Amino acid sequence: MTTVRRLGIYGGTFAPIHFGHLAIAEEVRWVCDLDQVLIIPAAAQPLKPTHSAAPHHRLAMVRLACAGNAALIPSPLELERPPPSYTIDTLRICQERYGVGVHLTLIVGADAAGDLPRWRDPDQIARIAHLAVVERPGHLFDPATLLAAVPAFTGRITVIKGPQLAISSTDLRHRLATGRPVRYQLPDAVLDYITRHRLYQAGEA
Numbered sequence: 001m002t003t004v005r006r007l008g009i010y011g012g013t014f015a016p017i018h019f020g021h022l023a024i025a026e027e028v029r030w031v032c033d034l035d036q037v038l039i040i041p042a043a044a045q046p047l048k049p050t051h052s053a054a055p056h057h058r059l060a061m062v063r064l065a066c067a068g069n070a071a072l073i074p075s076p077l078e079l080e081r082p083p084p085s086y087t088i089d090t091l092r093i094c095q096e097r098y099g100v101g102v103h104l105t106l107i108v109g110a111d112a113a114g115d116l117p118r119w120r121d122p123d124q125i126a127r128i129a130h131l132a133v134v135e136r137p138g139h140l141f142d143p144a145t146l147l148a149a150v151p152a153f154t155g156r157i158t159v160i161k162g163p164q165l166a167i168s169s170t171d172l173r174h175r176l177a178t179g180r181p182v183r184y185q186l187p188d189a190v191l192d193y194i195t196r197h198r199l200y201q202a203g204e205a
C-alpha cells in the first residue's frame, strides 16, 4: 500500500459527477503535490436539499468516473454515517485513519468557498486542513472576505485557476430531464449508468 502523506479531501453532492469535478481534482492534485484525492459524496448537504439520485447511485457514478486514475479514490466515508455530513467530522476521521502526520488539503470550488464561513466549525477546519479554492466560471472568490470571517485560514489558502469548465450538475440534471445532450461533459461510463438506471428523468431535476 502506498504511504499517503499529502491527502486531498474533495466532498460534494456529485449528482452527477462531471468533468468539471474530475478536472479540478486532477489540477489540485498536481498543483498541491497530493498523493491521493478522496472523492466523497455527501449523504445530505447541510446547506442544500438532496437531489434525486440516491447516495448509492451517486457513489457508483463516482466509482465509474475515478476508474483509471489510481490517485482519485472514491470514498463512502460520509455515506457510512447518518446525515447530515459535516466536513469537520470528515476531516477528523481522515486524520484518524491516515495518522495525525497526514497533510490534509480541503478542495472546494469558488462558490462553495464563499459558503465556508457558514459551515460547522470553520475555525477548526482551518486548523486541521489547508484549503485549495478552484476558480469556477460565474463565481468570484475573494480571499479577503473569507479571511475576515475565518482568520485561522491566514496563510493556508491556495487559489487555483483551474481549467475553468462551465459544467454544473444542476445544468446536467436539467439537460437530462429535457432530453438535451450531456455527452462530453461527463464520462461515458457515468452517462451509461444514468441511462441504465433512468436517473434524472423529467420531473426529478
Ligand code: ATP
Pocket: 011, 012, 013, 014, 015, 020, 021, 024, 107, 108, 109, 110, 111, 112, 113, 134, 135, 136, 137, 162, 164, 165, 166, 167, 168, 169, 170, 171
Ligand atoms: P450542483 O449544481 O448540484 O450544485 P455542482 O456542479 O456544483 O452541482 P457539486 O457536487 O455541488 O457540483 O460540487 C462539489 C464541489 O465541486 C464544490 O466545491 C463545487 O464548488 C466544485 N465544483 C463543481 N463543479 C465545478 C466546476 N465546473 N469548476 C470548479 N469547481 C466546481
Ligand code: MG
Pocket: none
Ligand atoms: Mg454545487
